[in-house]
Amino acid sequence: MIYVENLSKEFCIYKRQPGILGSLKGIFKRDIEIKKAIENISFNINKGEMVGYIGANGAGKSTTIKIMTGILTPTSGKCQVNGITPYENRTANAQHIGVVFGQRTQLWWDLPLSETFTILKKIYNIPEDQYNTRMEFLSEVLDLDSFIKYPVRTLSLGQRMRADLASALIHNPKVLFLDEPTIGLDIVVKEKIRKAIKFINQEYETTIILTTHDLQDIEELCDRIIIIDSGKKVYDGNIKNIKKDYGYITTIEATFSNKNDLSLSNLSFGFKLDSQDLNLNIEDNKIIIRFNNKKVAVSQIIACLINEVQIKDLHIYEMGIEDIIKNMYKAGELNA
Amino acid sequence: MLSLKRQCEIYFPFSKSVIQSNMTYKLNFVMSICGGLLKTAVMYYLWRAIYNSSSQTALNGFTLNDMVMYIIISFITSRLITNSIDFQIAEEVKQGSIAMNLIKPIDYHTKLFFEALGKLIQELIFFAIPTIAFLIMIVHTTAGNQQISLSNIFLYFVSAFLSFCILFLINISFGLIAFYTINIWGLTYIKFAITRFLSGELIPIIFFPLWVQTILKFMPFTSLNYSPVMICLGKIDLKQSISLLLLQIGWIVFLFILSRWIWNKAIKRLTILGG
Amino acid sequence: MKRYLSLYKTFLAQYLKILMEYRIDFLIGLIGFGIIQLSGIAFLYLIFAEIPNLNGWSFEQIVFIYGFAQIPRGLDHLITDNLWILSKSIIVKGQFDRYLLRPINPLFHLVSEVIQFDAFGELLVGIALVIWSMIKLKITVSFLQILLFILTIISGAVIYTSIKLLFASLSFWIKNSHEILWMNYSLSDFSKYPLSIYSKPIRTIITYIIPFGFTAFIPASYFLNKGNLYTCVFGTFAAAILSFIIAYTIWLNGIKAYESSGS
Ligand SMILES: Nc1ncnc2c1ncn2[C@@H]1O[C@H](COP(=O)(O)OP(=O)(O)OP(=O)(O)O)[C@@H](O)[C@H]1O
Numbered sequence: 001m002i003y004v005e006n007l008s009k010e011f012c013i014y015k016r017q018p019g020i021l022g023s024l025k026g027i028f029k030r031d032i033e034i035k036k037a038i039e040n041i042s043f044n045i046n047k048g049e050m051v052g053y054i055g056a057n058g059a060g061k062s063t064t065i066k067i068m069t070g071i072l073t074p075t076s077g078k079c080q081v082n083g084i085t086p087y088e089n090r091t092a093n094a095q096h097i098g099v100v101f102g103q104r105t106q107l108w109w110d111l112p113l114s115e116t117f118t119i120l121k122k123i124y125n126i127p128e129d130q131y132n133t134r135m136e137f138l139s140e141v142l143d144l145d146s147f148i149k150y151p152v153r154t155l156s157l158g159q160r161m162r163a164d165l166a167s168a169l170i171h172n173p174k175v176l177f178l179d180e181p182t183i184g185l186d187i188v189v190k191e192k193i194r195k196a197i198k199f200i201n202q203e204y205e206t207t208i209i210l211t212t213h214d215l216q217d218i219e220e221l222c223d224r225i226i227i228i229d230s231g232k233k234v235y236d237g238n239i240k241n242i243k244k245d246y247g248y249i250t251t252i253e254a255t256f257s258n259k260n261d262l263s264l265s266n267l268s269f270g271f272k273l274d275s276q277d278l279n280l281n282i283e284d285n286k287i288i289i290r291f292n293n294k295k296v297a298v299s300q301i302i303a304c305l306i307n308e309v310q311i312k313d314l315h316i317y318e319m320g321i322e323d324i325i326k327n328m329y330k331a332g333e334l335n336a
Numbered sequence: 337m338l339s340l341k342r343q344c345e346i347y348f349p350f351s352k353s354v355i356q357s358n359m360t361y362k363l364n365f366v367m368s369i370c371g372g373l374l375k376t377a378v379m380y381y382l383w384r385a386i387y388n389s390s391s392q393t394a395l396n397g398f399t400l401n402d403m404v405m406y407i408i409i410s411f412i413t414s415r416l417i418t419n420s421i422d423f424q425i426a427e428e429v430k431q432g433s434i435a436m437n438l439i440k441p442i443d444y445h446t447k448l449f450f451e452a453l454g455k456l457i458q459e460l461i462f463f464a465i466p467t468i469a470f471l472i473m474i475v476h477t478t479a480g481n482q483q484i485s486l487s488n489i490f491l492y493f494v495s496a497f498l499s500f501c502i503l504f505l506i507n508i509s510f511g512l513i514a515f516y517t518i519n520i521w522g523l524t525y526i527k528f529a530i531t532r533f534l535s536g537e538l539i540p541i542i543f544f545p546l547w548v549q550t551i552l553k554f555m556p557f558t559s560l561n562y563s564p565v566m567i568c569l570g571k572i573d574l575k576q577s578i579s580l581l582l583l584q585i586g587w588i589v590f591l592f593i594l595s596r597w598i599w600n601k602a603i604k605r606l607t608i609l610g611g
Numbered sequence: 612m613k614r615y616l617s618l619y620k621t622f623l624a625q626y627l628k629i630l631m632e633y634r635i636d637f638l639i640g641l642i643g644f645g646i647i648q649l650s651g652i653a654f655l656y657l658i659f660a661e662i663p664n665l666n667g668w669s670f671e672q673i674v675f676i677y678g679f680a681q682i683p684r685g686l687d688h689l690i691t692d693n694l695w696i697l698s699k700s701i702i703v704k705g706q707f708d709r710y711l712l713r714p715i716n717p718l719f720h721l722v723s724e725v726i727q728f729d730a731f732g733e734l735l736v737g738i739a740l741v742i743w744s745m746i747k748l749k750i751t752v753s754f755l756q757i758l759l760f761i762l763t764i765i766s767g768a769v770i771y772t773s774i775k776l777l778f779a780s781l782s783f784w785i786k787n788s789h790e791i792l793w794m795n796y797s798l799s800d801f802s803k804y805p806l807s808i809y810s811k812p813i814r815t816i817i818t819y820i821i822p823f824g825f826t827a828f829i830p831a832s833y834f835l836n837k838g839n840l841y842t843c844v845f846g847t848f849a850a851a852i853l854s855f856i857i858a859y860t861i862w863l864n865g866i867k868a869y870e871s872s873g874s
């Protein structure tokens with residue numbers, strides 16, 4: 001479905017000199033810096049797959065998506081979506097893809113949302129009956145009815161994101177590109193959006209590429225992930241493996257209400273682990289435990305904790321993508 | 337009351353930052369001058385054709401040479417005095433950031449004034465002074481019958497500065513209308529059209545019918561452009577020049593009080609509406 | 612084509628709704644653009660108090676040319692005003708992405724987003740001046756000439772659009788081309804008066820390089836019986852087609868060079 005080979009994109013950045021004198025100098029000579037946003041990226045994605053495309057800030061995720069959607073023309077390399085080269089045949093490509101950029105809406109700012117859908121119906125040439133069933137389906141999964149009459153500019157971030165997702169799906173696209181579709185959303189809306197994405201993927205066999213900084217999204221949605229770092233692909237494969245291999249540090253944060261002073265010394269977990277694999281920290285009445293979940297299970301830690309203190313509040317954090325990449329470097333898998 | 341020097345120390349950075357940010361986009365500055373020059377060129381050719389079509393060498397006391405000088409100085413003056421403070425205020429009102437300016441321990445009017453001053457200084461250094469110097473050179477080498485005396489030039493700059501203050505105060509009052517309508521664009525366009533015509537930027541006021549000239553005596557428009565330009569060209573004697581300058585100062589006092597009054601009303605509205 | 616028309620109708624309906632909401636603001640904008648055109652006429656009126664004719668053109672004839680100039684200008688202003696925003700901020704801020712993501716022509720998508728009703732100020736003043744001067748000059752027009760009039764008006768508007776499109780497209784490379792666009796747009800001032808008053812280089816520029824001459828003086832002189840059909844009317848039509856082809860080619864190349872933005 002999606003076929004990417006040796007894709008590279010370079011940006012030219014013109015540097016400005018500071019001050020008035022510098023800007024005068026800039027008329028005659030400009031410093032150009034070439035910035036390689038992505039370098040030799042290759043992958044294949046099959047029909048119906050849902051792939052997480054992840055990497056740190058500035059890794060080149062959005063750049064890749066922009067090439068696949070036809071916004072950017074690559075410096076070199078090939079890219080085909082459903083047999084079409086997006087940047088050469090933009091409108092043909094646009095007809096069968098759906099795109100959401102979480103950072104920026106693609107809707108008409110001043111028009112009511114309902115009107116937006118009427119316009120999209122015309123743009124994509126959607127037959128009346130298909131449009132109606134589709135609309136019904138989308139307003140149900142994404143709960144659009146409560147704000148469909150309002151102009152887009154008045155929508156909250158969560159409402160706008162749902163509207164954007166609906167607008168990307170109205171024409172039943174074969175491929176869906178989602179660039180940070182859950183950015184800045186609360187748990188409830190995030191959950192709603194994830195459910196919708198999953199449903200679309202299963203029901204219509206829509207191929208989906210998703211970038212995000214929220215590992216939870218990836219875990220709930222994708223079997224396969226592609227990791228890029230500084231513009232280069234560093235991993236492509238199953239998500240479970242990578243978590244097992246590199247994402248083994250779990251953090252537990254617990255707030256307790258014991259009156260007596262708790263100190264590290266009288267907390268003995270009885271695990272024989274060195275500080276690399278188990279690390280305790282106490283701040284006021286909060287205890288932070290970092291541990292290697294390959295060596296000891298979460299449940300064991302919590303069991304011990306309950307014995308020692310009275311817990312008011314408890315959070316469990318998985319490792320973030322940035323740390324996983326760091327661990328990969330540490331393990332020498334990647335050449336830094 | 338802070339001393340003037342201290343005030344300048346506080347507010348001058350606003351001027352400086354305006355100059356700096358404008359100069360980062362120096363191409364824009366150059367282009368906008370070129371655009372203005374083109375419009376001036378159209379006027380030049382038009383006047384040339386007008387004088388060619390006329391049997392007289394002077395119309396209302398202006399020869400073609402006088403008229404060419406008139407439109408050039410007029411163009412320089414309008415560049416010197418224009419500022420977009422009205423848009424700036426309107427933009428801040430629209431985005432609600434105007435309230436932020438009221439919290440800060442600086443006077444909003446003064447800050448805006450110094451920002452406009454920054455643009456004035458930039459226009460002076462990079463456009464007006466070089467252009468006028470060039471003009472003087474040309475006039476002297478071609479040895480036409482008309483001379484631009486240095487004392488006139490000096491009085492011109494004084495008068496242009498007063499014009500700048502007048503337009504600044506008008507613009508402040510206009511910008512505050514943004515509290516009442518969203519199409520400030522249309523309004524400023526009306527203001528632009530009216531001031532351009534009635535200030536004598538397009539055509540010397542003396543070409544107007546007498547009754548219009550009489551009405552204009554009671555309005556600030558001629559103080560914006562006609563006065564400084566006539567002073568510069570030496571079309572009026574020293575005594576008249578001084579009285580024009582005094583008239584300009586009178587308008588400044590009046591408009592200052594008016595703008596403060598509008599400002600106070602607008603602020604009340606702001607605090608009631610809650611930004 | 613049908614799809615585009617129907618889309619545009621939908622947009623138009625929406626904008627009319629918004630317009631009705633902000634009636635006063637619309638009126639203000641209309642008056643603003645009207646006044647600025649009228650001040651130009653007042654200027655001409657004052658001048659003609661001093662001279663019998665301008666280079667052989669009477670006041671009414673000059674008013675006809677002046678009024679004619681407003682119509683293509685207003686038409687273009689009404690429909691393609693978003694090109695100004697393109698040159699100023701859409702590309703700098705990376706907001707052009709959205710126009711590339713729908714299966715419709717990006718230029719249509721961009722332009723259909725703004726319908727600038729203020730332009731009626733120019734259009735109404737222009738039409739009024741043309742009619743007034745035609746009555747004064749006792750010009751009678753045949754049905755064919757009305758068709759030719761419409762053809763030249765539309766061609767003139769296309770020339771305006773092309774020039775705007777070309778310079779706005781430069782922002783794909785230089786990010787902000789607003790001032791360059793403004794400078795070139797200023798050249799349109801030249802077309803409001805008889806070209807014969809200008810020196811040769813300016814006439815050449817205004818006819819062959821930035822062809823604003825074809826948006827007013829050249830076609831208008833045909834209707835004043837001062838020019839022949841071929842150069843004035845068909846020349847205008849050819850100039851419109853040629854400039855649009857050039858501008859659109861540059862626009863297409865600009866899209867290829869578009870860099871979006873980092874965030
Ligand atoms: N239009 C542009 N001009 C110049 N540089 C750019 C442009 N767009 C992206 N870049 C650079 O390319 C690199 C990759 O950017 P990209 O937006 O693809 O990152 P990303 O992985 O999406 O990051 P994030 O997680 O922050 O969204 C960055 O270093 C960025 O600075």
Ligand SMILES: [Mg+2]
Nearest residue numbers: 061062063179
């Ligand atoms: Mg991104």
